[in-house]
Every structure is written in C-alpha cells, then in structure tokens.
Amino acid sequence: MFEIDVTVHSHKSKEGIYMVEEMLGWPYMTEFFGATQEELSEQFSYTPSNIVIDCSNATQVTIEEQWSGITENSNGYGNFMIASAEPGTLVNGVITFPKDGLTAKLVGLDREFPANSQGTFRIMLPGAEIVDYTLSAVYAGMKVSADGETASAVIDFTYGADVTNIRYVLVENELTEAETATLVAAIADGSAENINELQDFTVGGEKVSAEAVLPGPGTYTVVALPLDKAQKPVSGEASAASFYFPGIGGTSVPNDIAGSLYKVSAYPDAAAYVSEYPDYSSAVYEITGTEMKKIKTYFNKTSIIDNIEIQTGGLTLQDVVDKYGKELNADAMEELATTGKYWDIMINLTPGASYTLVVEATNNYGKKKLIVCEPFVTDIPPYTGELIIGKYGMSYAASAEDTFENVFEVIPTVGSNTEFFVKDFAVEDGTQWYATYDSAKSTLTMSGVQLGREDDGNLLGKFTEALTPDQSRGYGIFSFATEESEGSDPIVLTIDPASKQVSALTTDVEAPVADFTVGQIIGVLAAYYTDGTTITKQSGTTSAASAAKVQGVRTKIPFSSVRVPGHIGKSLDSRGLQMNTTFVRNSDNTNHGVRTLSVKTAKCEPLPKQIGRRADFKIRENLPVLK
Structure with a gap:
C-alpha cells in the first residue's frame, strides 16, 4: 500500500463533483510497478489525464468510464480505461470503493479486469482526517476460578488505533438484527441497562479482553460500541457476537447433525x-x-x-x-x-x-x-433388451512404458432397447455420452452428444474440459475415422453378434491436452486407443483407472505427435478454453420442478441447472448441479 500527493478540484456549480489531476500518472505508476519512469516508458506511455469522480450522493460515489492516460504499447493492449464497478462512499472527506469495486479495461483486448482487489484505494479530500474506530468483539472461551466455584466468559475486543474506550452489554439469548440495532441505539444514548466500560483502557493497544460472570449455561450475546476521540459512542462501528456458554461442569457445544x-x-x-x-x-x-x-x-x-x-x-x-x-x-x-x-x-x-x-x-x-x-x-433402469449392459474394459499398449487403460459403462435408458448412455468412455471423468444400438449392423454409436449438454451438439473434436482452476489447460475427446478426419467423427463400437457384448473399437480415439498459456498441444490425458482395440466385459464393479481429473498428462508418447487437426493447433490461445468449454456445467438437461401436495410446481433458474426433489411435502428451492 502506498500514497501519493494529487491535486483535487471541486466543480464550481455542481456540488459533490471532483476532478483529480493525474491520479494515475507517473508517480502512481512507478510506485505500483516498482520501476522507474524510464524503465516503464519502454512499455507504457502516459498522457496527462484527469479523473472525474461523482460524489453528489455520498453513499453512491461513481466513476464513469474514462481514460486513465496510460497506454500499453508493447503487446497492443492500448489505452487503459478506469470506471467504478460498484458504488463507493464519501465519509468524513475520504472517498473509498469496496474490494473489486473498480474496473480497468484494456481497449486492445476489449476486456475488463477487477481493480482494488485489496479494498485499499482511497482519496482524501483537503482537510480530511483518517480515523480508525473499528471494533470486533468475539467470545474467547470460559475461565474457571481457582476454587472451581465460578466460571466467567472471556470476551476479546480487537479495536482501531483511535478508539478511546469500549462500552458493551451482555444479554441472554441470541438477538435478531432488529433487537441488536435497538440495543446499539440504547448503548449509544446511555439508556441500556448494565452498560460496562473497560478500566485502564489503552488507546492504540489493538486488543483487550474482559471477563463476565454469567448466570449459567446457555446462549448469550455481547454488543459493543467503540468510543471516539470525544468519548462518544460510534454506533456505525458496533460489534455483536452470539455464543454458547457451557458454565461449570458444562460440555462443549452440542451438534449431532x-x-x-x-x-x-x-x-x-x-x-x-x-x-x-x-x-x-x-x-x-x-x-x-x-x-x-x-x-x-x-x-x-x-x-x-x-x-x-x-x-x-x-x-x-x-x-x-x-x-x-x-x-x-x-x-x-x-x-x-x-x-x-x-x-x-x-x-x-x-x-x-x-x-x-x-x-x-x-x-x-x-x-x-x-x-x-x-x-x-442410483440403480440402473429395468432393461430387457439384447445388448449386454454393464462395465467394459479396453487397453492399448503404445509401448512397454505407456499402456492406456479404460473402464467404461453401458447404461440403458428408460423404455428403450436401442438408446443407451456410455459413461466414462476413454477418460473416466463421469461424462455420459448418448449412444444408439443398431442390431442389424452390430454397432453401438456415440454421436458426440453429452448428457446435460445436449444444446452444445457434437462435442467430439473440441476442448471441453478444464484441467486447472485457472483454465490454463484443457482436454477433449477426439475421434478419427479417416486420415483426413478433424476428430469429430462418431465413435463406433462393434457388437459381437453372438454374445451381444461390446467387442471392439472402430475409430482412433485420444484425449489431447492443450496448454492455452503457450497455445500448444502438450500431450494426451489417459486416453489413446486405435481402431481395432479389443473391448471385454468386466465382471467387477470398480474402475481400474484413476479419475481423469487427477491423472498426469503424458507428454512423451510413442507416436510422432498427438493427432490433432492442424487448424486447431494453430488457433490455440489463452482464450481457447473459455470459448470451447463450459467449465461449470449442468449434469442433465431436464427441467426439475418442486411440487407441493396441491401439485403446484416451481421452475428452476436456467443456470445452474438443478436436481429436483420430491413432488409433495415442503416448497423449497432446488440444489445446483455443477459439472
């Protein structure tokens, strides 16, 4: 955190409108970047620019989008614009904005980024004084007397540098917001009963504790106010905390959920x-x-x-x-x-x-x-068709050191002997793919449509899954039927006509991994299988492979390169995954409703899609489903 001197002008005719001269000029930039103006000039240029701030409503301070005067030249980011994302406040001559309450826009990227991440941005108008009357009261535990006869509650107070003392009240039970507000007002005007004030208080001491002997076990609330430099209570900095006090011989707080x-x-x-x-x-x-x-x-x-x-x-x-x-x-x-x-x-x-x-x-x-x-x-739906459902396994030894293994599952759909889901195919990440069984051709075909992402169409041949929270790496399932394929061909599984079991793969399948920070394909994730790979029915119920999301990326593979169409590799950049991937996505595509005894329904919000609950009993919101 740093401070710089600036010149502030007030509007001649409009109350509360201020202009700050060169608020983000070279003095700010050198402090922010920790570099000299000469060093920064290699990448940035600065044109003297003033920032106008609208404080006409002291509780809704705004900054309309305007040029900061800064231009980035090396990477083509262009002009840096600044604006308020959330309203700020003007209190006692100090303008502040909440955490992430400002935005910086890079014109060259046409993107906005949150600013004021620490919430420390402020502008002090002439004559303003910064005071710290913050206060926090918390229950710190129980103290038992040496003779074991009495127990007292210990309250820790943490306070700002300008607090001159603390007044507080302890009451039984937990208070509502309205009850707390009423008690704060009563402490402030002195009408509350049993107001306590600390003795030998040290200004600037930051922390002090107080003890209070309470009647017995139960829930209590402490409400405290700091005193300002004039020894007057500051209601706006009041602190309240409810706690359970066990008392002598009491036990810890029960919670048998x-x-x-x-x-x-x-x-x-x-x-x-x-x-x-x-x-x-x-x-x-x-x-x-x-x-x-x-x-x-x-x-x-x-x-x-x-x-x-x-x-x-x-x-x-x-x-x-x-x-x-x-x-x-x-x-x-x-x-x-x-x-x-x-x-x-x-x-x-x-x-x-x-x-x-x-x-x-x-x-x-x-x-x-x-x-x-x-x-x-959940159970598998009743099924009477001829295709053998359940878990299947396939493996491909690319070399003595690199063997790929996968256990996937064929799941029936309700009321159909031809439509199925194939779960965990190639990469065991919980994904379910729509699949159609053709008894005449002895095939089971996955078109590339995923359960829960039907509106996205065929997802084969696209990077659709993030591997890292920052989405810098992602992967997808690619299927190649020919040498000219772009990886989006349907995945076709052969069915043995006699046993009606899945027996082989007829397309090349892989899961390439892209690093979007460098715009390159860097390897494959747990999946590389060629046309003709044998598939066998599994008798067990446990997958032989680890979850895909925690498996490592294989960068040294025994074939010349990861087989991804050239146009995809050339188009990779830091925004690729965001464009092609739904990182937080739905698990199914149905509209789940909550119905009451009178069969009244409520429709969920479109995002995130939610899982429904029982039709009668209580009316309530549904839970979101992330995928």
Whole structure:
C-alpha cells in the first residue's frame, strides 16, 4: 500500500463533483510497478489525464468510464480505461470503493479486469482526517476460578488505533438484527441497562479482553460500541457476537447433525412414492439432529464434490455451500425439531450415478458443522433388451512404458432397447455420452452428444474440459475415422453378434491436452486407443483407472505427435478454453420442478441447472448441479 500527493478540484456549480489531476500518472505508476519512469516508458506511455469522480450522493460515489492516460504499447493492449464497478462512499472527506469495486479495461483486448482487489484505494479530500474506530468483539472461551466455584466468559475486543474506550452489554439469548440495532441505539444514548466500560483502557493497544460472570449455561450475546476521540459512542462501528456458554461442569457445544441417502424403495416413510419415483432416478435424503437453528444442503454428483476446486475454478466445498447451498425453510426446521428428522426425495437423477449430500448445520448455540455424507449410487433402469449392459474394459499398449487403460459403462435408458448412455468412455471423468444400438449392423454409436449438454451438439473434436482452476489447460475427446478426419467423427463400437457384448473399437480415439498459456498441444490425458482395440466385459464393479481429473498428462508418447487437426493447433490461445468449454456445467438437461401436495410446481433458474426433489411435502428451492 502506498500514497501519493494529487491535486483535487471541486466543480464550481455542481456540488459533490471532483476532478483529480493525474491520479494515475507517473508517480502512481512507478510506485505500483516498482520501476522507474524510464524503465516503464519502454512499455507504457502516459498522457496527462484527469479523473472525474461523482460524489453528489455520498453513499453512491461513481466513476464513469474514462481514460486513465496510460497506454500499453508493447503487446497492443492500448489505452487503459478506469470506471467504478460498484458504488463507493464519501465519509468524513475520504472517498473509498469496496474490494473489486473498480474496473480497468484494456481497449486492445476489449476486456475488463477487477481493480482494488485489496479494498485499499482511497482519496482524501483537503482537510480530511483518517480515523480508525473499528471494533470486533468475539467470545474467547470460559475461565474457571481457582476454587472451581465460578466460571466467567472471556470476551476479546480487537479495536482501531483511535478508539478511546469500549462500552458493551451482555444479554441472554441470541438477538435478531432488529433487537441488536435497538440495543446499539440504547448503548449509544446511555439508556441500556448494565452498560460496562473497560478500566485502564489503552488507546492504540489493538486488543483487550474482559471477563463476565454469567448466570449459567446457555446462549448469550455481547454488543459493543467503540468510543471516539470525544468519548462518544460510534454506533456505525458496533460489534455483536452470539455464543454458547457451557458454565461449570458444562460440555462443549452440542451438534449431532447427520445426513444419509437411501433408495426410495428402502425408506419406509416413502413407501407411497415408490412407483412414482423409481430408484434409478430418485433418492431419499434424511437429516437428523437436535437443537438446530439453520440447515443448508448441497447435493451433487460425487465426482464433482470430490474434485470441487477443479470443477468450480478454485472454490472450496465450503465456498460452494455458501454460494449454492439451499437453506431448509421454517416448516422443514419445525419438522426436524419436532420429530428429530427431516426427509425428502431428490428426483430426476442420472441412472447408475454416484451422488453425495453435503449438510451444513448451525445449532442454537451459534456453532457450525459441515458434514459430507456417504456417497449413494442410483440403480440402473429395468432393461430387457439384447445388448449386454454393464462395465467394459479396453487397453492399448503404445509401448512397454505407456499402456492406456479404460473402464467404461453401458447404461440403458428408460423404455428403450436401442438408446443407451456410455459413461466414462476413454477418460473416466463421469461424462455420459448418448449412444444408439443398431442390431442389424452390430454397432453401438456415440454421436458426440453429452448428457446435460445436449444444446452444445457434437462435442467430439473440441476442448471441453478444464484441467486447472485457472483454465490454463484443457482436454477433449477426439475421434478419427479417416486420415483426413478433424476428430469429430462418431465413435463406433462393434457388437459381437453372438454374445451381444461390446467387442471392439472402430475409430482412433485420444484425449489431447492443450496448454492455452503457450497455445500448444502438450500431450494426451489417459486416453489413446486405435481402431481395432479389443473391448471385454468386466465382471467387477470398480474402475481400474484413476479419475481423469487427477491423472498426469503424458507428454512423451510413442507416436510422432498427438493427432490433432492442424487448424486447431494453430488457433490455440489463452482464450481457447473459455470459448470451447463450459467449465461449470449442468449434469442433465431436464427441467426439475418442486411440487407441493396441491401439485403446484416451481421452475428452476436456467443456470445452474438443478436436481429436483420430491413432488409433495415442503416448497423449497432446488440444489445446483455443477459439472
């Protein structure tokens, strides 16, 4: 963080309009880049430019898009434009914008980038004074007296450099926002009961602790206000925290939340729904627990949850629950409190797929707990056709050191003996491909359409999957029927006429990996199979290969080069994967609805596509499905 001196002008006739002279000029650039003006001049040029800031509404400060005066010349990025992405504020003569509240646009790339990533950008108008009255109050634990007769709660206060003291109140139970606001006002005007103020307070000390003897075990709330330089409470910096106090002989905060997934046919309470919601496309989820205040759930395919950071571009599972998790409504929470459990049915699931339920519980004492339930696999639909379904394996020894292995699965579709899904073909990443069986030709053909991405059409011959959170590397499935092929030919599997089992591959298949930072094909990912590769029926249920997303990229392969059409290799750049890949995508293409006892339905938002739930019981939002 650094500061530079600038000249600020106020508009003669328009209140709150300011102009900052050369706000992003050479003094700023040399500090920002840590280089001299001479060094920067090799890449950048600067034209004196002033920035206008609209503070006519002090709570909605804006910067309209305007040229910063900076031009990048070496890479053709051109002029750098600046604008506000979110409104800022003008408080006590200081203009600030929130984290990522500014944007910088590169005209040559026609792209915008977030700015102010640390939230430290500010402009101090003449006469402004920076003061720090921040305050945070947290429960730090319980302290028991030496004789073991009394216990006190320890509250830690962390405060800003200009705070002159702290006033606080402790109350039983957790307060609502409205109750907290009322108490803050009462502390500020001195009308609250039992106001405490710290003794021997040290200005600039940053942290201090206080002890309070409480009546006994239970939930409490501390509400605190800092005092300014005039010893007046600063309501805008109030801090409140609820906590569970166990008391003498008390135990730790209870949190007995648990979650499970069951077949509909195996869950007694769902007996009336077995015919409507079959086990191959539905599952019961059950949540149990006591003294719960809030429950959030997130339901998705196991392969996605196991690789959540890659699937979401860097989000943790907690991030995903925070962003996409759905909170149980009041009726559901009442049922849980009354009966000790809550259950419902997830519908429109993929047959033969593994799903995982994630539950985040906040109990009545303010403690959170995140649990990942045991994976659950949906059944395969009833099937009476002649094609033998199940797991198949194929391998190809490219050399003594390089053997490729793959276990894929042929899955039937409901009500058809000719339409199937082929799961995990070539790369075991959970993808399911549409496939058609032709008994006359003894073939099973994958057209290149994926379950959940039907609108994208044929995805063979395209880079469609990211290997890294920053999307700098990606891969796709390429299928070659001829030497002139571009990799988008249908994948044709031969069926043995006698056994009706998949027996061989008739196209060349590979999964090339591209590095988009250098614009090159760098190898293959777990998949290289040639025309004629033998395919055999597997008796086991466990895949012999590791998940594709965690396998290494093979860069030294025994053939001359990775077989990718020349025009694709020439067109690779840093934007290629974004153009060709849906990184966070849906797992199926149905519209999942939530229906109540009166058969009322609710349609989900188009993105992210969501998995539906049981038709009756409680009205609630569905869960997003990431792929």
